[in-house]
Every structure is written in C-alpha cells, then in structure tokens.
Amino acid sequence: MNRDALVRKQLAFRVVCALICSEKQKKIKKNKRIWKKECPGRREQPGLSVLQRELEMTDENGFGELLRMTAEEFEFLLQMVGPLITKQHTKMRRAISPRDLDLSVTLRFLATGKTFSSLSAQYRIGASTISQIVMETCGALYQLMKKDFLKTPSTETEWRAIAQDFESKWQFPHCLGALGGKQIYIQPPVKSGCLDHNNKG
Numbered sequence: 001m002n003r004d005a006l007v008r009k010q011l012a013f014r015v016v017c018a019l020i021c022s023e024k025q026k027k028i029k030k031n032k033r034i035w036k037k038e039c040p041g042r043r044e045q046p047g048l049s050v051l052q053r054e055l056e057m058t059d060e061n062g063f064g065e066l067l068r069m070t071a072e073e074f075e076f077l078l079q080m081v082g083p084l085i086t087k088q089h090t091k092m093r094r095a096i097s098p099r100d101l102d103l104s105v106t107l108r109f110l111a112t113g114k115t116f117s118s119l120s121a122q123y124r125i126g127a128s129t130i131s132q133i134v135m136e137t138c139g140a141l142y143q144l145m146k147k148d149f150l151k152t153p154s155t156e157t158e159w160r161a162i163a164q165d166f167e168s169k170w171q172f173p174h175c176l177g178a179l180g181g182k183q184i185y186i187q188p189p190v191k192s193g194c195l196d197h198n199n200k201g
Contacts, residue, residue: 067104068111077141078103084140105130106137 055063063071085102105123108114109130116127116134123130142150153159159176167173 067107069107074103074107077107080144081137081140084144085137101125102133102137106134106141109134110138 055066060071063074067074069077081103101123105119105125108122109116109119114122116130119130120127125133153162162176163174166175166177170178172178
C-alpha cells in the first residue's frame with residue numbers, strides 16, 4: 001500500500017469518527033441546571049417571615065428582638081423603601097414581596113451579621129438571592145436616608161462638634177464615633193496572637 005492511499009484511509013477514518021461523535025453528541029441531552037433549589041422554593045412554608053408576621057401582631061418585644069426595631073418603625077421604613085424595591089411578577093414565578101422578605105432579610109442581616117447561607121435557610125430563599133436583596137435594599141435605604149440621617153459633616157466645625165459630643169457622652173476624647181455590639185470578622189496576620197482578635201464592642 002502506497003503512502004497516499006494510507007493517508008486517504010486515515011483521513012476517511014477520522015471523518016467517520018468525527019461524524020459518529022457528532023451524532024452521539026446530538027443524542028445526548030444536556031443536564032439542565034435547576035433554576036431554584038427545592039428548599040428555598042418552599043417560601044410559603046413556615047420560616048422567619050411567618051414568625052415575623054406573627055410577632056408583629058402578638059409580641060412587640062419578640063418583633064423588636066428579631067429585627068431590632070418596633071413594628072411601627074418597620075412600617076415607616078417599608079413605606080419609604082417599598083416602592084424602590086418592589087419587583088414585578090413574571091410568568092415563571094412570583095416576585096419576592098418587599099414586606100415579607102426584602103426589607104426583613106436586609107434588617108435581619110444588618111442586625112445580626114449572619115451569613116447569607118444562614119439567612120437562606122431561615123427565610124427559605126437562595127443565598128445568591130439574599131445577597132442581591134441585601135445589596136439592592138441597602139442601596140435604596142442609603143439613597144432615601146443619606147440627606148436626613150446619613151449626612152457626612154462637611155466642615156471642620158461640624159467634625160469638632162461630633163468629637164465634642166462623643167467626648168461629653170462617653171468621656172473618650174478625639175473620637176468621632178465607634179462600632180459596637182457586632183462581631184467583626186477579620187483575617188488576622190500570622191502569629192499575631194490575641195493582638196488582632198475580632199472583639200465584640
């Protein structure tokens with residue numbers, strides 16, 4: 001057998017193999033990714049959102065412990081931020097209600113510092129959805145409140161007044177504020193011991 005004939009046979013073999021492989025690939029169905037997990041899909045089942053509604057009607061102290069505010073303060077915030085975070089329903093699924101979840105999840109995250117995966121189990125929605133909800137709701141809260149409640153001092157006199165107020169209240173001079181009551185998670189330097197510890201304030 002001469003060399004040209006051998007090359008032609010090899011090419012023909014490769015073409016046949018390629019055709020067979022492409023036919024097999026057409027027959028194989030792709031595994032489609034599940035759009036939503038089973039557990040988060042059961043939003044209607046009892047979770048923190050149901051508990052929140054019950055506490056709002058029956059236990060004012062319990063509601064305060066859950067979201068760190070009164071039911072009236074929650075309603076006030078919801079009236080302000082609700083229109084900005086309301087989503088539209090689609091043919092595929094119902095949108096998450098700002099009353100039941102968006103604002104509640106965000107306030108619970110801010111109050112406790114729990115992880116998104118922990119909140120996912122509590123509220124029965126996906127961790128990536130919680131991440132998106134928290135970012136959007138915090139952005140909306142900031143836009144609504146930055147002028148009245150989150151105003152940053154613009155002059156040296158205003159900064160000094162804040163420092164003076166902090167000193168008179170807490171007897172701590174030359175300070176503009178403090179973080180407290182939250183666990184701040186950090187990655188301490190190697191061999192730093194207890195010098196860089198994530199303390200509660």
